Amino acid sequence: MEIQEITEAIRRFRDERDWKQYHHPKDLAMALSIEAAEVLELFRFKSTSQIDTEMPKLKEALGHELADCLYFILLMASDCGIDMKQALEQKMAENAKKYPVELCRGKNLKYTEL
Numbered sequence: 001m002e003i004q005e006i007t008e009a010i011r012r013f014r015d016e017r018d019w020k021q022y023h024h025p026k027d028l029a030m031a032l033s034i035e036a037a038e039v040l041e042l043f044r045f046k047s048t049s050q051i052d053t054e055m056p057k058l059k060e061a062l063g064h065e066l067a068d069c070l071y072f073i074l075l076m077a078s079d080c081g082i083d084m085k086q087a088l089e090q091k092m093a094e095n096a097k098k099y100p101v102e103l104c105r106g107k108n109l110k111y112t113e114l
């Protein structure tokens with residue numbers, strides 16, 4: 001499915017349930033933040049090696065939480081009139097300028113420190 005199709009399916013799911021009344025951009029931003037915290041919760045108190053070992057077991061729950069994040073990202077973008085495909089393409093182009101491969105390959109520095 002393309003982003004537009006996914007967004008339409010999400011909107012249809014929401015609108016069939018008459019939930020738009022609860023979806024001011026402020027509420028959607030809070031929901032997105034909560035879902036992102038649920039991603040973190042899966043890794044809470046675990047070392048990176050534990051996470052690596054347990055990833056096959058965590059994968060399904062992680063997918064669910066990432067899907068919850070995507071749900072709110074696409075819903076909020078749609079409600080705010082943002083074309084996420086265009087926004088992502090624009091952001092990737094900006095990042096490519098900020099982080100030229102020849103300057104940043106293998107380095108984890110912020111672009112201002114390159």
Ligand SMILES: [Mg+2]
Pocket residue numbers: 035038064065068
């Ligand atoms: Mg969730």
